[in-house]
């Protein structure tokens with residue numbers, strides 16, 4: 001069951017239980033929110049694997065309550081939903097959200113990329129990696145592929161006048177054979193599949209580099225500390 005579905009189920013059960021209790025004794029809405037937050041927090045300790053979900057459960061009922069009291073036109077909520085869908089809709093499909101490589105990660109990545117190499121950013125977000133390489137490492141031919149429409153469009157505009165290749169589509173349908181370096185900043189979810197694909201398609205001697213996420217049962221050839229506040233690492237596999 002996906003994390004999002006778990007979230008909905010936990011919140012709904014907590015709402016039904018709390019509504020029953022509050023309905024019986026007619027407490028004010030804030031008590032309702034405290035009950036839902038408490039119950040869903042407790043349930044998420046067991047049902048969700050990431051710690052952050054607990055705090056989302058804890059805060060969510062209060063945010064809903066606040067939103068109900070604010071004089072905001074409901075169309076704004078619809079607009080926010082559509083915008084979130086365009087930015088993060090892909091998460092429901094593959095559990096890879098949008099977050100961007102920071103400058104330290106890009107500097108460490110550049111140290112691994114040979115002179116004149118062809119680089120592919122798999123799941124290229126808004127084109128941050130490519131824009132950095134175009135500016136700092138013009139010797140590298142950098143391409144990127146992204147399937148969420150809004151980040152892709154942003155990247156399209158950002159890279160319009162550059163030599164970077166900017167593709168829209170599924171990274172797992174891209175052919176990796178032409179690349180000397182494939183960079184992936186995804187999530188734990190697709191890493192095994194990526195490893196299978198890299199082994200099938202990438203040329204011997206080429207590099208697969210993951211920002212932060214390991215491949216189960218495939219120890220990397222090198223690990224470089226990025227040196228940021230998250231303690232992130234670049235993991236490098238030589239094919």
Ligand SMILES: C[S@@+](CC[C@H](N)C(=O)[O-])C[C@H]1O[C@@H](n2cnc3c(N)ncnc32)[C@H](O)[C@@H]1O
Nearest residue numbers: 096099100101123124125146147148170171185
């Ligand atoms: C964590 S972001 C990394 C963005 C960029 N590579 C960077 O380092 O700044 C991951 C991106 O991969 C995209 N993505 C995930 N799975 C994908 C797939 N199968 N095909 C194309 N894009 C994908 C997501 O939409 C998201 O924008």
